[in-house]
Amino acid sequence: MFVAVSFVFSLLSLGRCADPGWVSLNVTVAQNMTDADYLWSQVRVLIGTPPQPVDVTLNMGGALFAAWSSDCLYCPGSTPFDMSASSTLEPNNAPWSGNSVDGSGMWYHDSVSFGGVLTNSDIDFVSFQSMSTNFYSRLLNGVLGLSVDPPQAKYPSVLTKMWEAGTLMNPVIGMRLDPLKPRLTIGALDPEDYVGEINWVETGSHHSIFPSFKIDGLKGYNGSFIPFGVDNLVTSISSYLANIYVPEGNPYALDEGYTGPVHSINLYPDGGFAFECNSTAQGLSMSHVFLTVTINGVDYPMDSAYNMIRPPSLVSAAGFCNVALRNTTAADDVDVMLGQPFLRSVYLAYRFPTDNCPGYYGFAFPSGANRTQDQINQKPTSTPSLSSQCLVLSQPTSTPSISSSSSDSNKNNKGTGAFEVYGGDDEQVPLLDAENLKRAVWNKTLT
Numbered sequence: 001m002f003v004a005v006s007f008v009f010s011l012l013s014l015g016r017c018a019d020p021g022w023v024s025l026n027v028t029v030a031q032n033m034t035d036a037d038y039l040w041s042q043v044r045v046l047i048g049t050p051p052q053p054v055d056v057t058l059n060m061g062g063a064l065f066a067a068w069s070s071d072c073l074y075c076p077g078s079t080p081f082d083m084s085a086s087s088t089l090e091p092n093n094a095p096w097s098g099n100s101v102d103g104s105g106m107w108y109h110d111s112v113s114f115g116g117v118l119t120n121s122d123i124d125f126v127s128f129q130s131m132s133t134n135f136y137s138r139l140l141n142g143v144l145g146l147s148v149d150p151p152q153a154k155y156p157s158v159l160t161k162m163w164e165a166g167t168l169m170n171p172v173i174g175m176r177l178d179p180l181k182p183r184l185t186i187g188a189l190d191p192e193d194y195v196g197e198i199n200w201v202e203t204g205s206h207h208s209i210f211p212s213f214k215i216d217g218l219k220g221y222n223g224s225f226i227p228f229g230v231d232n233l234v235t236s237i238s239s240y241l242a243n244i245y246v247p248e249g250n251p252y253a254l255d256e257g258y259t260g261p262v263h264s265i266n267l268y269p270d271g272g273f274a275f276e277c278n279s280t281a282q283g284l285s286m287s288h289v290f291l292t293v294t295i296n297g298v299d300y301p302m303d304s305a306y307n308m309i310r311p312p313s314l315v316s317a318a319g320f321c322n323v324a325l326r327n328t329t330a331a332d333d334v335d336v337m338l339g340q341p342f343l344r345s346v347y348l349a350y351r352f353p354t355d356n357c358p359g360y361y362g363f364a365f366p367s368g369a370n371r372t373q374d375q376i377n378q379k380p381t382s383t384p385s386l387s388s389q390c391l392v393l394s395q396p397t398s399t400p401s402i403s404s405s406s407s408d409s410n411k412n413n414k415g416t417g418a419f420e421v422y423g424g425d426d427e428q429v430p431l432l433d434a435e436n437l438k439r440a441v442w443n444k445t446l447t
């Protein structure tokens with residue numbers, strides 16, 4: 001209620017800072033993971049004046065915020081950003097430092113909003129002008145980098161900027177990318193999204209990898225740690241990876257102590273492997289993949305079907321289903337990389353670094369997932385130092401309602417010239433400047 005009122009209020013008092021708030025956004029994820037091209041997680045951001053919905057791809061391992069320009073050559077996606085339609089867009093007159101034949105763009109700044117609830121009129125982002133046809137092919141419409149750059153970064157990340165402007169209730173995000181209820185919260189953790197104690201672990205940087213952290217290890221079927229010959233595994237999380245990567249010479253696949261009873265296994269020359277699976281009258285019968293990631297004394301089991309093991313595909317051996325466990329290489333610079341199969345099995349919080357605090361990842365179990373009470377009741381081994389300064393978060397009291405332009409409901413607008421806009425408590429409120437909104441014209445030649 002409090003936050004919803006402040007949203008209406010901020011519409012009425014342009015230029016004044018809204019009270020600190022938080023937002024819960026729907027995330028689009030693939031229902032089932034397969035070996036084919038993946039739908040990476042997308043979240044809707046509103047860019048410009050009037051706000052344009054752009055469904056950007058989430059990136060846990062970077063800070064870059066970018067939107068593909070609507071006149072970009074070979075940029076994939078269906079909701080690019082039309083620069084000419086924003087009355088508040090201004091150029092920074094700086095090229096993106098990563099410009100190459102694979103993708104290039106320029107820095108701009110404009111108003112950016114999450115759900116019409118968290119808004120900042122001056123967010124820096126890269127507008128992409130071109131992309132190579134074989135690069136970033138799965139990144140639709142743009143990227144939202146959710147890690148925070150080191151302080152020397154030229155332009156602050158969205159999260160840092162919103163925190164420093166007093167827009168966020170807490171310097172934290174929460175996410176779950178499981179198909180049951182995929183969500184991203186910014187500014188607070190939603191108690192409805194997770195169960196169990198949040199297990200906080202400090203993050204740092206390891207070589208060029210940021211944020212990184214340490215895990216206790218990975219366990220297979222019999223509950224023993226898989227020996228990788230490395231202690232204190234340096235780990236990173238990536239929303240762009242389709243697998244879980246562990247050190248080379250992985251002893252998992254050929255040992256029933258770790259795999260559990262599996263009738264037959266197919267080893268690929270690149271270090272990957274597959275378990276048998278059978279098509280039956282009842283449907284596909286896949287082996288169960290037993291894999292647990294242990295962090296600060298707490299076991300997080302990975303979901304198996306359509307996650308750690310995927311249905312037969314063009315890249316699996318006949319009669320086998322690929323397992324999402326691969327090996328890292330020296331170039332990866334970390335021992336373990338946790339990709340989508342991990343993010344689809346846990347609740348993840350990120351308390352990003354601010355002036356006096358380092359960054360922390362927090363882990364819990366997604367509410368509603370198939371977890372036992374014993375798993376949920378596990379307690380972390382240790383509590384990070386600085387917890388009392390850095391990890392005491394304000395709890396949200398109610399869920400802010402997000403504006404109509406950020407939900408799919410605008411697709412149902414019948415073009416009567418009237419928009420329905422709701423504040424708190426389902427109360428209809430006037431949409432200011434509605435007469436200045438550009439009417440959308442369906443251009444048949446583009447489909």
Ligand SMILES: *[C@@H]1O[C@H](CO)[C@@H](O)[C@H](O)[C@H]1NC(C)=O
Nearest residue numbers: 031032033283305306307311
């Ligand atoms: C998706 O996964 C569920 C189990 O998680 C399975 O029951 C269902 O058949 C799968 N759907 C497709 C289209 O493969």
Ligand SMILES: *[C@@H]1O[C@H](CO)[C@@H](O)[C@H](O)[C@H]1NC(C)=O
Nearest residue numbers: 221222223224255256257258
């Ligand atoms: C689990 O299996 C591994 C590999 O076979 C073995 O070394 C370990 O002792 C087993 N642990 C238990 C608790 O049986």
Ligand SMILES: *[C@@H]1O[C@H](CO)[C@@H](O)[C@H](O)[C@H]1NC(C)=O
Nearest residue numbers: 248249269270271327328329
């Ligand atoms: C590790 O992975 C790389 C890349 O997939 C592969 O070339 C290499 O053979 C693997 N090494 C082992 C020991 O499995």
Ligand SMILES: *[C@@H]1O[C@H](CO)[C@@H](O)[C@H](O)[C@H]1NC(C)=O
Nearest residue numbers: 263276277278285286287288
């Ligand atoms: C597949 O069929 C074989 C032969 O009937 C059986 O031994 C095996 O357990 C089955 N595997 C799965 C995963 O259903």
Ligand SMILES: *[C@@H]1O[C@H](CO)[C@@H](O)[C@H](O)[C@H]1NC(C)=O
Nearest residue numbers: 288301303304305370371372
């Ligand atoms: C729930 O988890 C158990 C053990 O982890 C597994 O055997 C079972 O198939 C899972 N149930 C569903 C519906 O995924």
Ligand SMILES: *[C@@H]1O[C@H](CO)[C@@H](O)[C@H](O)[C@H]1NC(C)=O
Nearest residue numbers: 025026181402406407408409
């Ligand atoms: C978010 O998803 C839920 C269902 O999980 C749906 O009820 C709700 O309307 C969605 N919200 C928006 C803004 O799309």
Ligand SMILES: *[C@@H]1O[C@H](CO)[C@@H](O)[C@H](O)[C@H]1NC(C)=O
Nearest residue numbers: 071441442443444445446447
């Ligand atoms: C529709 O798109 C085409 C191709 O980009 C463009 O030439 C044309 O002017 C557009 N029509 C309208 C009505 O915007």
